[in-house]
Amino acid sequence: MNIKTNLSQTQLVGLVLLISLLVFSCLIGWFSPYSIDEQNLAIRLASPDSLHWLGTDNFGRDMMTRLASAILLSFSLSLLCVISSLLLGVSLGVSAAWVGGRFEQSLNIVINILLALPGLVLVLMLVAMAPGSFAVLYLAISLVQWTEYYRVSRAMTRTLINSPELQLSAMMGFGKWYQFKRHIWPTISPSIFTMAAFGGANAILTMASLGFISVGIQPPLAELGLMSVELFPYYIEAPWVLAQPLIVVALVVLGFHLLAGSQRESIN
Amino acid sequence: MWALVKRQCFQLMLVIWGVGTLTFVLMRSLPGDMAYRIAASRYGQDNVDSAAAELVRQELNLDQSVFSSYLSWLTDLLQFNLGNSLVSGLPVIELVQHQLGHSLLLAIFGIMLSALIALPLGVWSAQKGGAVNTALVWLSTATRAMPVFVLGLLLILLFSLRWQLLPVAGFGTWQHLVLPSLTLAISLAAVSNRVVHTSTRQVITSSFYRFSRVKGLNESQTFVRHGIRNIAVPVVAFIGVQLVSVVEGIVMIESLFSWPGIGHGLAHAIFARDIPVIQGCALMMGGLFVLLNGVIDLLCHTIDPRGQQER
């Protein structure tokens, strides 16, 4: 497997940041004496002390444990979101450009219709179909994001189709999968990965906006976006508690952006 | 020229039909009894019960088969009748006009403000480079990572509480518009200033730009003559994409500032399974999407008639 080792310094910083957040989360998850739903209403909204290193939330639950669990959950679910939208978008985009003709035209019309449908409607309706399932929520978000991958991969594949190297490979008898692996994928992967990095960060922020309209709340799960919504009323009483999930989200977004690299910031 | 317009019109109609049908199909596949949900939105949680649901079911003829209700919706649509809300009985067109109009107002002002913020910042950071650019990158990322409601809260605390300049929430006067559009503008500008930066850098480091300096034009003349139009194309395309997605993405801002926008209205309509409202909103927004795309394409073509590399 070819692992690209030409990450720039900023990209490396981003990767390190993300990995250290994951490591923090795993360590706390193993060693913490508290669970994420253990309440102690007498010590609610406590500031950091020796018992609770990051303080407690409005139910008296340990913030550090909840943050660790939230990081893991948010990471895994945004990864799910990104992988599903990537697979769908890239496969459809490449096949549309390759096959061309009627298939591409009809797919374009379908895409236009899907794009015209307000994303909020789609997400809320999918959530209503399977209430209470977090994974479905993230899959719904990925259904809104996949069209970008489609557009970019289709545009790039279209120019590649007519390139001499691809035509040569085809003439030499190599199959479609080989052509994809050797020619198309290396060209589109930088842009795709950039979009994936931004998409992962956006997924977490979208969860927060959905939580704001009371969708996706499932106590006592800890999720970064939902935690910032639940702790929002305490912005004066206990601002350090609200700040914690916000800072973690900022670090995650920063990590993803640094990982995405500085050249392609224009692609959102 | 006319062929283009005809094609756009055809596409518009196709998209509207497609969006409407898709919404219809999705709504029908939702589980749960619609009558109960509509009754809950009509009578409030204190008053909703099985008797109310039964009344709603009979009144609205909800036992109608899928095919016949689709057909009746389609015939209504062809007569430009979007129907009445199942919850309030008021015409959908009034509701959509009120809410979509407010959302569009907020979106347009937000985008204009964000352009006012992002353009100078992006150009400045591209021209100066170095420390200014790095500072701006960090600031942009920090702003972008904040959920929009936190940003909105900070602005409220500053402008309404501390300085008592603007109202906290509501609608009706221009003062009510300032804070929500400022919140939207800042969160959009955090992204678009980087686009402007990239585009400007590309133009400034290009050979034709250097040549213009070589042949004798000074900095500002070069920028005005050769810089602006070349910078504009990707920026306008990007802002166009932002505008399209922002109309329904501003749910948080609408909720926080009690702004009567379509995002919040749509969410409530989906919770209440108010099918005519959802379909009406989706249709209008779909049509708006196609129109906006057309306008953006026209603008891009005007700025750079050489044609896009994208399509």
Add this chain to the structure above:
Amino acid sequence: MTDVSYDEIAKKKSLIRYSLLAAAIVLCSIFGLWSNQAPQSNLNKSNTLTISGPWEISSLEPSQQGYILTRMQVLETLVNVNSSGELTPGLALNWQVSDDGLSWLFTLRNNVKFHDGTLLNAAAVVASLGHAQQKHGALNKADIAQIDAIGNNQIRITLSQPYISLAALLTNYSTSILAPASYKTDGDIKTLYGTGAYQMASFSPPHKLTVKQFSGYWAQQAKIPYATYLTGHRAESRLLQAKTGDADIVFTLDPAMLSQLTSNQTVKVHSNLIPRTLFLKLNNSHPLLSELRTRQALDLALDRHSIATNVLHAQGSETSQVLPRSFAQWYLSDISTSKLNLVKAQALLSEQGWHKNESGILQRDDQPFSLTLMTYADRPELTVVATAIQAQWAKLGIDLKINVTNSSMIPAGHQDGTLELALIARNFGSIADPFPIISTDFSNGGGDWGTMNWHNAQVDNAINQLAREYEPAKRFTLSQTIAKVIHQQLPVLPITSYTQHTSVNQRVQNFKFDPYERNYFINQMAFK
């Protein structure tokens, strides 16, 4: 060798001009659209009272969100109720009931004008009540055979079966009296003409309602010319509106943020008990909940005091009785709220064969003690209390899942039997007398927002007797019996009584809170 033709340039310039013009037209039309919706320009801070609340008003139909219309004093009812729970004259001066309980005679007030200038008379009342019967509302709880106009100022309601609380039903907003000209032929509302101190000025559904004073009001004239009701979705922004003075009166403040207002000089916070109870609705035929001992164990595992003090910030509001203290007839004064007793709860459960497995969940014969609690998001405190209950019962070993959904799913779940547990906030004051609610929801098998699959002969008998009993002492005994049985048998688990927090700006004088939430008494208020 390129030849630039000036025609090309001219064409391009005209294209640009036209598109700019088109864009300008679009912008202007949007502005026009928006300014069309701008409210009266003669409203300003000095002549308008601004009220903020979490409820939306989607239509002017009184049977739907009519409570906002009565609160804003646009509509009025035949009968009123004062803060002690006594029925007082409204648009009806007095009422009598015949000996057989089937015929009620109401005498109407004289010289009451509707907002369109017409006089209130028996024909208008009969028409209005007739429309109310066609729609969903309180009047359908009684078996009404006929409503007649007797003369010009009396109406007679004839029942098929005696219903002792008929007068109380007429305090509900769904029975408010509208002018005949308000209705379209199909019964929908054309223009709202009521009898209240204020009349409709503008309506922007679902967020804003503006009313202006009605100079022909039959009682105390309003002093403040205009009043606006504005929906505020987020509790945080409503609180900020209270702080900055944007809203003069803010109802339903979030108790979590009250501390921000205590030191504020410009607002005063009123905290009043209202007849709304937070309780757990149980499916009494569910295999895990059918045993009384199990329900007792669940009851003893609830730390009500902690929930009331730390979660709802309303110390002392915890309760073990479904009906609030203000309903003295139904309130058992000699019992105290049950306290947390985990040891006893665990003993009660292990008696029945429940023992904790390795993951800490109670198990009996390979069946874990797993339940799903349903609640709704419209009231944010419900989700918070549900989370607290989840953690409290987890200590007992109960695996509780929480499902936050639409409020209508609770009656739906009751009807199809799939409901296991629900956390609800029931308003027992929506009709002045709780008897209608108790008879439909807590007896004869229960109802959508009351007990579920619970049959108790004692309660059913008492309710049937109560429907025809007029003697106060006997009524008291019967009501107390019903309350006692519900308290002992635990078909529902009450948790706390509600306290409503309202912030009032210092410039508002004579603010009065109605515990039945029927009236904001705006006509009594004045600006300093």
